[in-house]
Amino acid sequence: MRIAIVDTTLRDGEQAAGLVFSQAEKLAIAKALDQVGVFAIEAGTPAMGAEEQTTLRAIVEAGLSARVIAWNRAVRQDILTSVHCGFSFVHISIPVSDLHLQYKLKTTREAVLQQLVDAIAFARSFGCRISVGTEDTSRADEEFFLQVAAAAARAGAEYIRYADTVGCLEPLKTYEVMQRLVQKCVLPLEIHVHNDFGLATANTIAAIQAGVRMASVTVGGIGERAGNAALEQVVEALTELHGHETGIDRAQLPDLTQLVARARGT
Amino acid sequence: MKADFTFIDQTLGYALEKQSMDTSEFLDIKRKIAAISHILFDLSLKSFLTVLYDGVADATDIRVCIQPDAGQVEQVHQLGCDHIKITITHDAVKKMPVPAAAALRQAQAREMTVALHITGGCQYSAFELRRLDRTVKKYDIHSIVFDDERGELDPITTYQNLLEFQQAIPCLVEYYGKNRLGLVTGNALGAIQSGVRCLAVSVGGVSGYPALEEVLMGALYLLKFPLAVPNNLAACCEEILHYLGQSVHTTKPIIGSSIFAHESGIHVDGVNKKSDLYEPFTPETVGLSRKIIIGKHSGKASIEFKLKEMNIFIHPVVVQTVLEKVRSLAIGQKAPVSDVQLLELVHEAAS
Numbered sequence: 001m002r003i004a005i006v007d008t009t010l011r012d013g014e015q016a017a018g019l020v021f022s023q024a025e026k027l028a029i030a031k032a033l034d035q036v037g038v039f040a041i042e043a044g045t046p047a048m049g050a051e052e053q054t055t056l057r058a059i060v061e062a063g064l065s066a067r068v069i070a071w072n073r074a075v076r077q078d079i080l081t082s083v084h085c086g087f088s089f090v091h092i093s094i095p096v097s098d099l100h101l102q103y104k105l106k107t108t109r110e111a112v113l114q115q116l117v118d119a120i121a122f123a124r125s126f127g128c129r130i131s132v133g134t135e136d137t138s139r140a141d142e143e144f145f146l147q148v149a150a151a152a153a154r155a156g157a158e159y160i161r162y163a164d165t166v167g168c169l170e171p172l173k174t175y176e177v178m179q180r181l182v183q184k185c186v187l188p189l190e191i192h193v194h195n196d197f198g199l200a201t202a203n204t205i206a207a208i209q210a211g212v213r214m215a216s217v218t219v220g221g222i223g224e225r226a227g228n229a230a231l232e233q234v235v236e237a238l239t240e241l242h243g244h245e246t247g248i249d250r251a252q253l254p255d256l257t258q259l260v261a262r263a264r265g266t
Numbered sequence: 267m268k269a270d271f272t273f274i275d276q277t278l279g280y281a282l283e284k285q286s287m288d289t290s291e292f293l294d295i296k297r298k299i300a301a302i303s304h305i306l307f308d309l310s311l312k313s314f315l316t317v318l319y320d321g322v323a324d325a326t327d328i329r330v331c332i333q334p335d336a337g338q339v340e341q342v343h344q345l346g347c348d349h350i351k352i353t354i355t356h357d358a359v360k361k362m363p364v365p366a367a368a369a370l371r372q373a374q375a376r377e378m379t380v381a382l383h384i385t386g387g388c389q390y391s392a393f394e395l396r397r398l399d400r401t402v403k404k405y406d407i408h409s410i411v412f413d414d415e416r417g418e419l420d421p422i423t424t425y426q427n428l429l430e431f432q433q434a435i436p437c438l439v440e441y442y443g444k445n446r447l448g449l450v451t452g453n454a455l456g457a458i459q460s461g462v463r464c465l466a467v468s469v470g471g472v473s474g475y476p477a478l479e480e481v482l483m484g485a486l487y488l489l490k491f492p493l494a495v496p497n498n499l500a501a502c503c504e505e506i507l508h509y510l511g512q513s514v515h516t517t518k519p520i521i522g523s524s525i526f527a528h529e530s531g532i533h534v535d536g537v538n539k540k541s542d543l544y545e546p547f548t549p550e551t552v553g554l555s556r557k558i559i560i561g562k563h564s565g566k567a568s569i570e571f572k573l574k575e576m577n578i579f580i581h582p583v584v585v586q587t588v589l590e591k592v593r594s595l596a597i598g599q600k601a602p603v604s605d606v607q608l609l610e611l612v613h614e615a616a617s
Contacts, residue, residue, distance in 0.1 A: 014562075014563070015563050016517070016524075016529075017528060017529040017559040017602070018524075018527065020561065020562045020597055020599075020600045020601060021600075051593065051594060052597075099542070099543060103540040104536050104539055104540070165544070166546040168546050170455050170488040171420075171455065171456060172422065172425060172455075173488075196520075196525070197451070197480055197483060197488060197520070197546070198471075198477060198480035198484070198519040198520070199480075199488075201448035201449060201452075202420070202448070202449045202451065202452025203452070205449065205452075206421060209420070209422055224528070224544075225517070225524075225525045225527075226519040226522060233447055233448035237420065237447040237449060241419075241447065265600075
């Protein structure tokens with residue numbers, strides 16, 4: 001079984017509080033990720049400003065084999081900025097839990113769904129290929145998530161990210177939920193989990209066991225709060241315990257983790 | 267759901283094996299670990315003898331880990347401890363070696379509480395399970411330790427294997443796993459969901475065991491067991507690890523000092539509106555505090571929040587200018603922006 005590794009070291013990983021990668025470091029990490037064989041590199045958020053856009057342009061222009069993806073809110077200006085940076089793959093994210101819709105965005109399910117569909121259409125008008133991110137999915141209504149996936153698929157998205165934003169899944173529940181969603185969801189699923197209870201790698205593996213074929217990871221598990229699922233752990237577990245193919249050259253992982261550690265100043 | 271957990275601590279044993287410890291240190295670290303939850307301490311015979319020699323007489327919450335040797339069984343009994351763990355290899359399940367059988371008979375005769383720890387793999391054939399069932403009944407064994415020290419299992423298989431194992435074994439089953447692939451806390455929760463209530467753990471995941479604080483909080487918050495968590499858990503774990511010469515990584519789940527640090531604009535905006543948008547439990551639960559970091563990923567809400575904290579109010583238009591300067595400075599210095607630097611940027615932007 002082939003599992004696609006979607007690395008978000010340069011986007012969600014760098015969002016670890018206090019962490020900054022320089023332009024040279026981001027470019028070197030992107031090249032190393034490509035070299036190691038990841039399916040996709042989530043390179044950053046162009047909407048963050050001019051310096052970040054310069055860095056991301058350099059990554060896009062580096063001619064990598066991996067997909068290079070820009071992270072966006074479902075906001076036209078974000079997407080336009082990504083397009084101007086040269087991205088042809090864009091990730092468009094919306095929150096899907098009622099908690100986030102009510103307290104953070106003060107909006108409704110219907111409104112956020114429409115916002116997503118409009119954003120996908122806008123990105124598609126530039127010829128972009130699209131993945132959709134759903135934030136706080138593990139605390140969202142499952143039927144609404146499936147509704148979002150269906151709408152995103154109709155609008156032209158290629159796959160959808162299920163995010164355990166505050167790391168509140170555990171492996172058995174992950175397995176049970178993902179088994180159901182793999183059957184019901186019209187789009188391929190990508191699992192993206194956080195490590196607040198020390199379960200990020202375990203939940204990622206459980207999702208793969210349930211039939212998910214894409215895993216979002218960061219090198220060394222870096223990320224907000226207690227971090228994300230660690231690329232090297234996920235790859236080792238998938239390979240050693242389950243015999244899955246990941247396309248990752250495991251021999252190069254120590255160099256990659258050292259490169260990221262040096263860039264973090266650790 | 268019953269929450270009659272016993273966490274079998276490996277931290278103290280590890281500490282005693284690795285370094286010399288005087289009586290007061292031993293008692294302090296033991297007291298601190300015992301304050302976290304219901305704890306039984308696994309100590310090697312050598313460590314047990316050391317602490318006894320140092321005058322630590324109370325062995326009520328200590329289990330002595332010994333080889334399958336009747337002499338060691340008798341020695342531990344004579345020293346006033348009646349709780350032992352005897353380690354045998356997986357091969358011994360099919361045919362119990364004579365010394366092991368003698369040790370088990372000796373423990374039975376002394377009416378000791380015996381755990382049988384089987385090393386060398388956690389896969390059992392039907393024949394092995396029948397033999398084990400017979401051994402448990404024959405020697406009045408209190409518990410069997412299901413050993414995944416080699417980290418061969420994931421949480422789902424741990425759960426499934428332990429369900430079958432417990433159905434076949436007529437006594438308590440303990441879970442003993444190590445963290446070879448980053449799965450051990452998940453495995454421990456899988457064990458709990460299968461019905462296991464005794465788990466080998468260590469503070470901070472020392473020596474590769476499931477981290478006590480992660481299992482405790484996972485059982486409480488994710489599996490909904492009514493467990494008590496001390497509100498100084500983070501500090502307590504840090505002090506214990508300090509005895510071992512180890513520090514807590516800032517992003518260590520549950521107890522790391524930065525796990526409630528927020529920088530990205532979206533997250534800061536979120537936690538200011540409602541903390542559980544981006545926090546699975548409150549910092550106060552474990553005795554930590556929230557920090558707002560100003561840096562490359564900050565948004566306008568972060569700047570406004572930080573300035574409000576400092577009793578500084580500026581025009582929204584100026585906030586955008588400050589934010590751009592903040593991002594530029596953070597990228598330039600490859601580090602977050604300090605309060606002093608932020609103030610300087612505010613003055614620059616406002617003048």
